Amino acid sequence: MAKITMREAISQALWEEMERDPNIFILGEEVGVWGGTYAVTKGFYDHFGAKRVRDTPIAEAVIVGAAIGAALAGTRPVAELMTINFAFSAMDHIVNEAAKLHYMFGGQFILPLVIRTVGGGGRQLGATHSQTPDAIFAHFPGLKVVAPGTPEDAKGLLKSSIRSNDPVLFIEHATLYQTRGEVPEGDYTIPIGFSKVQRPGRDVTIVTYSKMLETSLKAAEQLAKEGIEAEIVDLRTLRPLDMGPVIESFKKTNRAVIVEEGWRSFGVGSEVASRIYEEAFDYADAPIQRVAQKEVPLPYNRNLEQMALPQVEDVITAVKEVL
């Protein structure tokens, strides 16, 4: 096992897949000459050439729309939306086209398409550039939504996303690119749609994903010092949502806290909490707690922004609430 960064993991997955299948190509803003604004595709343009690493105009609707068309025509595009905030400019194509075409035409249309994008706050980019609207995208049947929290998962899940014959929205987190983790050598995949216990524990179940996995792990470490052992279940995929490990853990701990970076209302926590209540109500020893972003557009000022984002202490407080 090698210890690499999230950026390297994602980059390797893309690179290896492109080496494997010449029909895979990348399109997006600044993916080529610039090397990707988050440097994920650095070196790709020189190696794979302009045909397979395509700089696009600033035009998200046509990036996604053209990727859909090219996928239908038999290629396997990986479209990059510079950040998830710009996905709103492509919403129609994501929601009304990508998520619908296979079903609506009775299974005739096949869309082996990945939309890679970057979400999350905490970098003082202000309200329009800091959002975590993952739950919105997870609302639509027909779209798969993947949001890894570790390099190992990122690499394996991106490979699966590229090999999938369905449209996948692959959400990376802007502040996780430098995060290091062990990654298996060689070619491996991690199937889409499986949650995973990232830390075993007996006292409380923390359900989370993406950046908040890191936050939750830190909280768990501190709680451990007080003798509280949190079990952390990482969703990894928001749709399809795998509740198996969550329910199993909850039946053991009887208490749950759900931690997400996005807003609380109508969020991932709302969905996970209701599923726990539906499937394991009798096991609950306390009302489930949700930790999420304060219900405001994210401000630029650093202190205010940090106040709005879920912190380690918020997770600890919520855990103590359910104990």
Add this chain to the structure above:
Amino acid sequence: MEKEEYLDLYYQMVLIRRVEEAAAQLYQQGKIGGFLHLYIGQEAVSTGLISARQPQDRVITAYRDHGVAINCGIPAKKVMAELLGKTTGVSKGKGGSMHMADVSKNFWGGHAIVGAHLPLAAGLALGDQYLENDAITICMFGDGATNIGYFHEALNLSKVWNLPVLWVCENNRYGMGTAVERASAVSEIRQKAEGYCIPNDCVDGMDVLKVRQAAEEAIRFVRQNNSPFFLEIETYRFRGHSMGDPERYRKPEEVKKWEENDPIGIYRNHLIAKQIASEEELDLLDEKATKETAEAVQFAETSPEPPPEALFEHVYADVS
């Protein structure tokens, strides 16, 4: 033009330059966060353009907005305070570099989603048309923004509804690292206006007086005809797209060549050659701008952080 006006244009350009140089330093010291897009090299564009507006005319632009803010009459100290995220900033520290606005100065922002403010500009003009205000809207955007659908929807509507809006494309040859020719089917952006039958013009954006003259004519046209006009302004940004841009997409020689065309230098030489102002007078203005910048930094650094309650203020206009 009176001498004072000539000098005022000069002062505004120098002040923008100094303020942004200071901002770049503060960014490096970690006192400014987020993205910082400098306007250095493009100062003559907004300075000339906005000097031609009437106070009732509205201005709206993209995220490269510090210069525009200053030209609209926002004091440098309020710009600087916003960059430092302080309560005394134009947007109370909530907007940051990309989101400055001051409604009292008819400056409607600072918008960070590329192209998204063009439909808003059409709407501002629609509002003025509807209310029969004698105002026009000046909408500034980059070359890169002319490739997104919003641009085309907004231009088309402005022509169909005869909206009093002046579309101003700041063609600085790149949208991030993508040269115009690599992203746009036409590299002469004004041709896109032709497609919507919007009268148009193109002007050298390194010459503040040429910009001002073209803007005066364009604004007069919009006001008199109650219909849109399109102005392409050719310019160049001397710095990276934003701080930390590795600038792999252009050669240092290219930048150097453009830097020889510094809009401030060109204008300074012009003022001296035409004997409108003396070296000494201009030096004094340079000093004044340096001083105002230092005061702005001081003001921003000593201004208070927003209080925690500010987090929940302004989510809605309706109270309760």
